[in-house]
Amino acid sequence: MSRKISIKNKLIYPLILLAFGWILISATIDLDNLFNYANQDIPEYISFDNTNDNHIDDRTATLGRVLFYDKNLSSDGTIACASCHIQAHAFSDPNVQSTGVNGLTSRHSMRLVNPRFSREEHFFWDERAATLEDQTSQPIQDHIEMGYSGTNGDPTLTDLLNDMENIDYYNTLFEFAFGDTEITENRIQFALAQFIRSIQSFDSRFDEGFAQVSHTGETFPNFTEQENRGKELFVNSVGCVNCHIPPEFSIEIHSANNGVITVAGIPGEIDLTVTHPPSLRDLVNPVGDLNTPLMHDGSFTSLLDVINHYNDIPNNPANTNLDVRLTDPNGDPQQLNLTEDEKQELVAFLRTLSGTDIYTNEKWSNPFEPDGSITIIGGTLGISEESLTPFISISPNPVVNIASIETNLGQFEVWIYDLTGKLLFQEEATAQTMVDFSTKASGLYFVIITSENSLQITKRLVKK
Known part of the structure; x- marks a missing residue:
């Protein structure tokens, strides 16, 4: 290694x-x-x-x-x-x-x-x-x-x-x-x-809207008309929720195959064992671009591809594991007969499921x-809890004027740096020391404390 x-x-x-x-x-x-x-x-x-x-x-x-x-x-x-x-x-x-x-x-x-x-x-x-x-x-x-x-x-x-x-x-x-x-x-x-x-x-526009209503069937006040119509199709008319259950949008546990049975990179190969897709959240990134190809074989390259697939699932005799919820009363693959507007409404709704923080x-x-x-910094590196449980207190934090630094490490040395790496304070002390921040600029500072046996702990301190 x-x-x-x-x-x-x-x-x-x-x-x-x-x-x-x-x-x-x-x-x-x-x-x-x-x-x-x-x-x-x-x-x-x-x-x-x-x-x-x-x-x-x-x-x-x-x-x-x-x-x-x-x-x-x-x-x-x-x-x-x-x-x-x-x-x-x-x-x-x-x-x-x-x-x-x-x-x-x-x-x-x-x-x-x-x-x-x-x-x-x-x-x-x-x-x-x-x-x-x-x-x-x-x-x-x-x-x-x-x-x-x-x-x-x-x-x-x-x-x-x-x-x-x-x-x-x-x-x-x-x-x-x-x-x-x-x-x-x-x-x-x-x-x-x-x-x-x-x-x-959980910071998507769907989450923002759902927090303002009592159930998914209500109109979301932060959605466009197109997005709300797409939500209504997803939740009610089309029945997507029978497999992809909100608000988690994870797959229902008894799901079977979804009609895609090909294998990536192996033409003609069939795979009927795929029954567990990920959540429908974050299919697209914050700017609306598709994060990745879709399905287990990566064969779909747009959300519209997905909608078109479920709108007209291929009737492939080789697929003996098609989920019954994707079939019509005769047992054949479903034909939803969605209009082009309805397809775009579903796409618009799916886009609301993406956040930004992730x-x-x-x-x-x-x-x-x-x-x-x-x-790796901080922690009791190389020292067992039995031999030393360090106590470091910086108060108040955030600080306006005077900060008290207290420790059980006995004699210690303290350094304080700003974000540029400039050393602002250095001192040897025993048990406690006081530091004047009254003339320091507001912002984040780093307090590094080292004991006699080289145990080093880093703390963040905020100056108001």
């Missing part, structure tokens, strides 16, 4: 760390200031939650984020989970087939939008994984995808676990999340599943630098 490692927990690093201001901070994992994964706002009208006993914890989800973006989890160091599930594309792939370490996948990469709120608790297009935890390690052990299959000359998952033990940041993060440095498949599954479950999108929120972004290094 050759990935460059950059863990900053020593006294000599603070100036280097802060010299580039917010640019560097955006690619840094601060163990003292974790992102909120566990207690995100969820609309009251969202009723489904497939979380099992692996409830989201900020520490474990932080580890999951690193695992999700780490190319070291592939046999040749070129592919991460995020290589095929790209944040800018609603955690899917703009390519029809994704590139793995040993070729192309046979199915399109599924969007990871609101997986926690799916009615169907099984995962993959064919539902072969009983839980999200089970799903997370299967791509790692797939010959095509990430290459630790133990077949075709591939290394095994045990080889990967052994290699990870020699990566310093995993020793740090596994101990931070689980209390010790042991790395197991089960722990990898738990961490990845927590991170993936945390990915959510595409740019740093908590779900790549923590690695372009050269493959990762920066």
Whole structure:
């Protein structure tokens, strides 16, 4: 394993760390200031939650984020989970087939939008994984995808676990999340599943409108006439809700095939096992462009393609698994006979299901630098909880005049930097020190505290 490692927990690093201001901070994992994964706002009208006993914890989800973006989890160091599930594309792939370490996948990469709120608790297009935890390690052990299959000359998952033990940041993060440095498949599954479950999108125009009414059948005050007509078609006339149930818009758990049975990259091949599509949320990005090709084979390149398919489902005798809800009273594939205006109304409604936060929120972004290094600051790096439970208090925060910095670390040294990396304050103290911010500009500051045994903790302080 050759990935460059950059863990900053020593006294000599603070100036280097802060010299580039917010640019560097955006690619840094601060163990003292974790992102909120566990207690995100969820609309009251969202009723489904497939979380099992692996409830989201900020520490474990932080580890999951690193695992999700780490190319070291592939046999040749070129592919991460995020290589095929790209944040800018609603955690899917703009390519029809994704590139793995040993070729192309046979199915399109599924969007990871609101997986926690799916009615169907099984995962993959064919539902072969009983839980999200089970799903997370299967791509790692797939010959095509990430290459630790133990077949075709591939290394095994045990080889990967052994290699990870020699990566310093995993020793740090596994101990931070689980209390010790042991790395197991089960722990990898738990961490990845927590991170993936945390990915959510509830800031769409649909959510804005639904919050103002009592049920989906009402007119949404923020919708155009076309969008409201599309919603009425979706909810009532056409019956899309029989399979794609709002407000989650996840698939109904007893769904069968939707009439698309081809296989990506293999002409003439048939696949009848695809029964679990992702949520219909975030089919398009914030500017209205399609995030990725649609369906498991990536054969549809517009929302209108999708509407046309359901309007006139092909009568293919080879499809012995067509969902009964897509058939007419005679058992033949449905013919909806939608007008062109109705098709455009449905398209307009589907566009209202996309948010904005999921595409740019740093908590779900790549923590690695372009050269493959990762920066971890804060936390009790290298010190067990039994030997030291650090206490750091900065008050008031935000501050107007005087800030009190108090710690149980005994003698310590404190540095305070602004966002440009300029050192504003440096002092040695014991237990407590006072810092005058009355003449400082309003904004964000970084307080770095180092104990005699080189334990370093970074805190953010806001000047009003």
